[in-house]
Amino acid sequence: MLKVIAQDLIEVAAIDTVMPLYRELVVLTRQEPRNISYDLYVDRDDPGHFVFVETWPDQEALDEHCASEHFRRLVPQIDAFQRGKDTYILMADAFPDLAREPRAEGVRRRHDVPAAPPRPAPGPDASDVTPPTVS
Numbered sequence: 001m002l003k004v005i006a007q008d009l010i011e012v013a014a015i016d017t018v019m020p021l022y023r024e025l026v027v028l029t030r031q032e033p034r035n036i037s038y039d040l041y042v043d044r045d046d047p048g049h050f051v052f053v054e055t056w057p058d059q060e061a062l063d064e065h066c067a068s069e070h071f072r073r074l075v076p077q078i079d080a081f082q083r084g085k086d087t088y089i090l091m092a093d094a095f096p097d098l099a100r101e102p103r104a105e106g107v108r109r110r111h112d113v114p115a116a117p118p119r120p121a122p123g124p125d126a127s128d129v130t131p132p133t134v135s
Contacts, residue, residue, distance in 0.1 A: 001036075001055065001056075001057060001058075001092070001093045001096065001099060002055070002056045002057070002058060002059060002061075002062055002090060002091070002092065003053070003054065003055055003056075003090075003091040003092075003093070004052065004053075004054040004055075004056065004062065004088055004089070004090055004091070005051065005052070005053060005054075005088065005089045005091065006051070006052040006054070006086065006087070006088035006089075007049070007050070007051050007052075007086060007087045007088070008049075008050040008051075008052075008078065008082060008086050009048060009049055009050075009082060009083050009084035009085075009086070010048040010049075010050060010078070010081050010082060010083060011048060011081050011082075011083045012047060012048045014048075014081035015047055015048060017081065018078055018081050021074050021077050021078050022040055022050070022078065024070065024074060025070060025071070025074045025075070025078075026038060026039075026040050028068075028070040029054075029065060029068075029070070029071070032061075032064070032065055032068065034056065034057055034061035034064065034065075035054075035055075035056065035061070035065065036055035036056060036057060037053070037054065037055040038052070038054050038055075039052070039053045039054075040052050041053065048083065062090075
């Protein structure tokens with residue numbers, strides 16, 4: 001498993017120009033068959049500071065991404081508005097033996113935050129129930 005942390009520093013005046021490019025990059029990259037995750041975050045204190053957090057199964061998958069049509073087309077357009085050097089860090093899992101298996105939406109693991117207790121079924125409150133009469 002390979003994790004990529006990539007950082008862009010974009011000129012604040014160009015954010016409105018760059019955001020549609022970022023959106024297209026994220027949408028198309030998430031459709032790549034070997035992409036595990038591809039998320040873009042923006043710094044709450046600096047609207048031109050963007051951080052990608054990506055997960056790929058291996059270097060080959062990342063190389064395929066970097067060679068994709070959308071990457072080769074969109075990244076140079078985004079880079080034209082950089083106000084600093086873009087940086088990236090390639091990270092490997094420190095404990096690959098503890099790697100998490102993919103899971104279906106809504107499925108929890110035992111170490112996840114517990115789910116909220118189930119709500120009682122809607123219905124009459126005990127004080128609203130009239131006891132039956134015996135005749």
